[in-house]
Amino acid sequence: MDTASESRIIIPRIKPSCTQCQRSKKRCDRGKPHCSACVRYGRECVYLLRDDSMSVSSVETASLSPAKAPQDSEESPHAVFFLDSVLFRRSMNRLPELELSFKDPLLNFIGDFTSDRDFVHLYFSTLHPSIPFLSKKKFMERILNPLSPPRPASLLLIATMKLLADQRPEQGPRCKAYYSIKSSLLEAESSRSLELRVLQAIILMAVFEVGHAIYPAAYLTVGYCVRYGSALGLHKAVERYSEEGFSVTESEERRRSWWVILVLDRYMNLGCADRAFLTADPSKNSILPIDDAIWEENKEMNAPVRRLFEPPTTAMGRFSLTAQSAILLGNVFRSIHEPPFSEAFWQNDVKVLDSTLVALTSVSLEEGRHRGIGVCSPSTICYSGRLLLHDRERYAVDEFPFAATENFLPQDFKRDIAAGMLRLANAILSSGCCTTDEITPFCVEAIYRGAVFYGREHSRTGNLSDAAACATIKEALNEIGKRWRAATLYAQMIDARIVTGIL
Template sequence: MDTASESRIIIPRLKPSCTQCQRSKKRCDRGKPRCSACMRYGRECIYILRDDSLSLSSVESTPVSPVKTTQESEESFHAVFFLDSVLFRRSMNRLPELELSFQDSLLNYIGDITSDRDFVHSYFSTIHPSMPFLSKKKFTERILNPLSPPRSASTLLIATMKLLADQLPEQGPRCKAYYLIKNSLLEAESSCSLELRVLQAIISMAIFELGHAIYPAAYLTVGYCVRYGSALGLHKAVEHYYEEGFSITESEERRRSWWAILVLDRFINLGCADRAFLMTDPSSNSILPIDDAIWEENREINAPVRRLFEPPTTAMGRFSLTAQSAILLGRVFRSIHEPPFSEAFWQNDVKVLDSTLVALTSVSIEEGRFRGIGVCSPSTICYRYAVDEFPFAATETFIPQDFKRDIANGMLQLADAITSGDCTADEITPFCIEAIYRSAVFFGREHSRTGSLSEATSCAAVKEALNVIGKRWKGASLYAQMIDARVVTGIL
C-alpha cells in the first residue's frame, strides 16, 4: 500500500503535499512519492498532511510543533504541586476539578437521588454516627441539591455511600457495584485530580472493605487514604483551627477526615500489632473533633476547641473519644515493641497507659448512656486493648481482672440483645465487631482455665451474635469461624 493510501486510511480526507512546491508527485526508486520540481532540482521532498478543503495560505501557516493540550497542562499543574509547592501556591494555587465519564452501569446503580434517597438516610443513621467525617448539612445543600451542577467527585462519594448503606448483596460484598466503584476510583487517580470528596469516597470504601474483611484490599486502601490525605494537606487542619482559604466548617470537615484516617490506620492493625502504623501520632496540642451534637447542628463556630492533651470528658463527643482511643492504641503498641529505657520506666509507662485506658473506657461508656447510644465505638475499641493477650503480661499486671470481666459482660449483654432482636445488626458498625470477638476469646480462655460451663455458654452466645451480625457485615462471620478455630486448637 502506498503512502497516499495509508494517509487516506489513517486520517480521512488528508493528503500528502510537498511543502517545497505543492506540485504533483511521482515515485522515486524506493517507492516514495516525489514531486516533479524536486526531482528536477535534485532536492528532497518535505511533506505535511493537508486537508483539500483548506486554502494554501492556511496550510502554510499551520505550526509544525505540537501544541500543548489541556490534559498536558493539567498534568504539569500536578507535577508542580508535588515538585515545588511554593511555586504552585504563589502562581496557580488551585488544582483542576475531577472530570470523569462514568459507566452507565455505575450511574444506574446510583439511580435518581432526587427521588430515591433511602440509602442516604440509612447511611447517616447507621454508618455516620460512628465515623462522622461528612458534614450532613453541606452534603444535603451542595451535593443532593437538584440545583447544584453534577460533579464527578460527588458522584463517586454518593456511590460509595450507597455501597456502605446497602445490606449485604446476595452475590456477596465483592459485587459488581464494588468493582465498578473501585475502577472509578482508579480512574480518578489517573485523572490527576486531588479533591476532598474523592478522599471521603476512598475512606468510605476502606470502611466497606474492613467491615466485610476484604483483605489485603482494606489494608492497602487505608494506606491510600493516608497518602491522599497527606497530599491534600489535611494535617494542617489538625494543627491549626483556622486554615487559610477554608471556612470553619470546611476546616472541621477536613480535620474529621484526617482523624477518620488515623482511626482506620490504628484499627486496621489491631489483629497484628507487629505491623507498623502509617501515620505518626499527632502532637499533644492537636485539635480534636468538636462535639458531635454541635457538628450535626452546624454550630461549629461556637464550639469550644478541644486539644489532645486534655483529659476525656463526656462533653467531648463520641468521635473525639474515638480519636483519643486510637491514639491510646498507638501508645500501647509502642510500649510493647520499643525497647524500654529501663524496666522501672517501662513499668510506670504501662501503668499510666492502663490507667488512661480505664478512664477513657469509663468516660466513653458514660457518654453513650448520656446520649442514649447503645453501642459506643470508643468503649468497644478501648475494650479491645484491655482484654488482649499483649506480651510482657502488661495488662495482666495493672488492669484489674474485675474490670475485664465487667466489660466482657457488657459485650455479652450486647450479644444477647443482638440475638434477641432488641439491637439490630444495622446498629453495629465494623469497629465494634473486633471487641465482640475478643470478648468471646476472653470467655473461651476463662473456660479453658477454670472449666466453668457458664464461660463456655457465654463464648457460644457471643459467637451466635457474630453470626447474626454476619448477615450485615461479612467480617463478623469470619470472626465466628476464628472462635471455632481457637477453641479447637486451644489457642486461647
C-alpha cells in the same frame, strides 16, 4: 527563503563524532577532528559519521506533535503542586477539577438519587452517627441539590454511601457495584485530580472493606487514604482551627476526615500489632472534633475548641472520644514494641496507660447512657487496647522477659470486659434492645476477644457457663455478620481456636 538557505535545511550535513564521549570535534593540526575530553584523558578518538538530518527531523517532529503539548500542559499544575509547593501556591493555587465519565454499571447502581434518597437517610441514620465526618447540611445543599448538575467527585461519594447503606447486598460485599466503584476510584487517580470528595469516597470504601474483611484491599485502601489526605494537607487541619482559603465548616470537615483516617490506621493493626501504622500522632495541642450535636446543627462558629491534652468529658461528643481512643491505641502499640529502659519503668508506663484507657472508657460509657447510645466505638476500642496491652503473646520475649512472668499484671479486668461483651451480645440477640445498625466495624474486635476469653476459661476449667457465654457471643457475631461480614469471619475464627486448642 533563498535557495542556499533552503538547501542547508534539506541536505543532511555529515559530521564525524567521537564514540568515546559523543562530543563534537575540533580539527587538529593534521586535519583530523579530535575532542577535548579524549585529549584530557589520553584516549584515542574513534570516529563515527553522524547524520544531523535525523536529529533535526526528530526534533522537528517532536516539536510539531499535536498530542505532546496539551499533555504537558495538563500535567504541569499537578507536577508543580508536588515539586514546588511555594510556586504552586503563589502562582496557581488550585488544581483542576476531576473530569471523569462513568460507565453504565456504576450509573445504574447510583440511579436517580434526586428522587430516590432512601439510602441517604439510611446512611445518615446508621453509620454517620458513629463516624460523622461528612457535613450533612453541606451534603444536602450542594451534592443532592437537583438544581446543580452533580460533579464526578460527588457521584463517587454518593456511590460509596449507597454501597455502605446497602446492608444486605445480594451478591455479597464483592459485588459488581464494589468493583465498579474501585475501578472509578482508580480512574480518578489517573485523572491527576485531588479533591476532598474523592478522598471521602475512598474513606468510605476503606470502612466498607474493613467492615466486610476484604483483605488485603482494606489495608492498602487505608494507606491510600493516608497518602491522599496528606497530599490535600488534611494533617495540618488538626493543628489549626481555621485554615487559609477554607471556611470554619470546611476546616472542620477536613479535620474530621483526617481523624477518621487516623482511627482506621490504628484499628487496622489490632489483629497484627507488628505492623507499623502510617500516620504520626498529632501534637498535644491538636484540635479534636467538635461536639457531634453542634456539628449536626451546623453551628461550628459557636463550638468550644477542644485540644488533645484536655481530659475527656461527655461534652466533647462521641467522635472526639473515638479520636482520643485511637491515640491511646497507638500508645499501646508503642508500649509493646519499644524496649523499655528497665522493668520498673515499663511497669509504671503500662499502669499509667492502662489507667488512662479505663478513664476514657468510663467517659465513653457515660456518654452512651447520656445520649441513649447502645454501644460506643470509643469503649470497644479502649477494650481492645487494654486486652492488647496485657496480652503476653504480643510481646517479644527477648526484649520483654518480664512480660512472660506470672505476675505480669492483674488479669481480672479481662473477665469484666468479657462480661460486658456478653451483655452486648445478649442485647443484640434480644429483639429491640440493640440493633446491628448501632454496631460499627470498630466494635467487632473487642466482641471477638470476649468470646476468646470465655473459650479459654472453658478449656482451662471445664466450666459450662463459660462455654455457654462463648456460644452466645459467637451467635451475636453471626447476627452482626448480616451487616458486617467481618463478624462472620470472627465467629469462624472462634471455632478454629476451639478446635485447634489455640486459646
